[in-house]
Amino acid sequence: MPSLILPPANRTACELASGAHLFGSGEAINADTRPLVAELEPVAHSLAHGRYQSPLRYPGAKSALAPIIGRVITAAKQSREVPEINLLVEPFAGGASASLRMIGDGTVERVLLADADPLVTAFWQTAADDTERLVDRMHDEWKRYVRDGGQKAVERWDYWRTWAPKPRMTPRNRRLATATQCLFLNRTTFSGILHGKAGPIGGRAQTSAYPIGCRWNPDALEDRLRYIGHLYNTGRLVDVWCKDWRQTLDDVPEYYPQLLPSRVVAYLDPPYVEKASHLYRASFDPLGGYGGDGLGAARPSDYTLHLSLANYLRSKAQFRWLLSYDNHPTLTESGWLYAPDQMTPSQSDRKVLGVRCWRISKRLVSTRYSAAGRVGKRPAEELLITTLPPATVPIDEDLRVLESVRT
Ligand SMILES: C[S@@+](CC[C@H](N)C(=O)[O-])C[C@H]1O[C@@H](n2cnc3c(N)ncnc32)[C@H](O)[C@@H]1O
Numbered sequence: 007m008p009s010l011i012l013p014p015a016n017r018t019a020c021e022l023a024s025g026a027h028l029f030g031s032g033e034a035i036n037a038d039t040r041p042l043v044a045e046l047e048p049v050a051h052s053l054a055h056g057r058y059q060s061p062l063r064y065p066g067a068k069s070a071l072a073p074i075i076g077r078v079i080t081a082a083k084q085s086r087e088v089p090e091i092n093l094l095v096e097p098f099a100g101g102a103s104a105s106l107r108m109i110g111d112g113t114v115e116r117v118l119l120a121d122a123d124p125l126v127t128a129f130w131q132t133a134a135d136d137t138e139r140l141v142d143r144m145h146d147e148w149k150r151y152v153r154d155g156g157q158k159a160v161e162r163w164d165y166w167r168t169w170a171p172k173p174r175m176t177p178r179n180r181r182l183a184t185a186t187q188c189l190f191l192n193r194t195t196f197s198g199i200l201h202g203k204a205g206p207i208g209g210r211a212q213t214s215a216y217p218i219g220c221r222w223n224p225d226a227l228e229d230r231l232r233y234i235g236h237l238y239n240t241g242r243l244v245d246v247w248c249k250d251w252r253q254t255l256d257d258v259p260e261y262y263p264q265l266l267p268s269r270v271v272a273y274l275d276p277p278y279v280e281k282a283s284h285l286y287r288a289s290f291d292p293l294g295g296y297g298g299d300g301l302g303a304a305r306p307s308d309y310t311l312h313l314s315l316a317n318y319l320r321s322k323a324q325f326r327w328l329l330s331y332d333n334h335p336t337l338t339e340s341g342w343l344y345a346p347d348q349m350t351p352s353q354s355d356r357k358v359l360g361v362r363c364w365r366i367s368k369r370l371v372s373t374r375y376s377a378a379g380r381v382g383k384r385p386a387e388e389l390l391i392t393t394l395p396p397a398t399v400p401i402d403e404d405l406r407v408l409e410s411v412r413t
Pocket residue numbers: 064065066067068069097098099100101102103104120121122123126249250251252275276277278286287288289290299
């Protein structure tokens with residue numbers, strides 16, 4: 007049995023995310039914070055180096071960017087400041103493609119996934135902690151509804167689209183059903199979009215050459231679900247949190263102080279500045295997502311949510327971070343966003359929380375991006391912004407310096 011490093015304080019069930027438990031997705035997989043497994047065994051699974059590891063086809067997934075992110079993090083580990091990364095935190099996890107890749111190839115030792123959408127986190131929590139029951143549900147949905155396609159499959163799609171958890175279900179069963187809903191809709195909806203106007207693959211009439219089940223390969227899904235269970239059982243996947251990004255970033259130092267400041271890194275992939283309202287239930291867009299973030303009438307009518315993230319990362323973050331964004335000019339031009347070249351914490355945050363004045367580096371990366379609603383892939387540019395040691399952040403044809411930016 008591997009030994010455990012206990013966290014300083016255990017959280018209680020009263021801290022479950024408000025509303026999240028209705029979906030069966032508690033704030034963490036169990037009521038208490040999960041301690042870190044100290045003696046990790048090598049990741050022994052055939053998918054560890056696989057091309058596709060995530061069971062979700064996520065809009066805006068960073069599978070194409072993941073190798074570049076891996077390079078930046080590996081380069082940082084050559085420095086004295088960040089010799090090893092014991093924990094990678096992904097507060098906007100979505101399909102978690104970057105984390106899964108980096109845990110599989112050994113770039114980082116452990117990952118912690120978090121997202122504000124309880125549908126998505128119920129999926130990851132169940133895949134991690136209740137793997138076999140989710141594998142069974144996946145096969146069952148396939149055999150009974152999806153495999154033969156046609157109207158029966160579309161009716162099942164309608165069922166899951168409107169399904170809501172019943173109050174009398176046990177938390178565990180509610181979470182399993184929500185995870186099944188997430189997986190079903192993700193594999194059978196156009197572009198993997200979980201909400202809004204996106205319809206079933208192949209259309210309601212199912213006359214297309216691509217029927218509703220064309221993205222549902224039960225054997226491959228079984229393998230990927232078991233891989234998530236394996237990562238959780240071996241302590242490589244530390245936990246799955248259903249939290250707003252800020253809560254995640256605030257809680258990591260409290261739960262895992264032994265990793266501060268240099269043995270934990272956050273990889274953040276927030277909703278894009280443009281188009282995100284069409285893709286996610288929880289989005290930063292003034293138009294809103296599809297309601298999963300519970301902001302309701304409190305949703306700001308401008309880009310305040312992007313500004314709050316930037317403000318936090320520039321002045322409050324207690325560990326190093328790497329951020330990917332769409333290459334929107336405002337992001338690197340505005341002093342309120344990421345134009346500054348250095349973090350500027352207040353005197354008191356420096357003193358009390360130990361927040362550092364790390365340098366901020368920016369790079370431009372070209373990828374092939376497939377946006378929801380578009381057929382095929384088109385060239386796109388992503389911004390990478392990071393407080394990893396600047397001398398280690400590569401500059402080459404894959405990671406270009408922005409013309410207007412010096413670092
Ligand atoms: C660009 S996607 C992440 C995609 C992911 N990197 C991948 O490879 O699949 C952004 C994610 O942020 C989540 N999100 C939106 N607002 C959030 C918030 N306030 N806190 C945490 N997560 C949020 C959305 O639910 C969505 O899953």
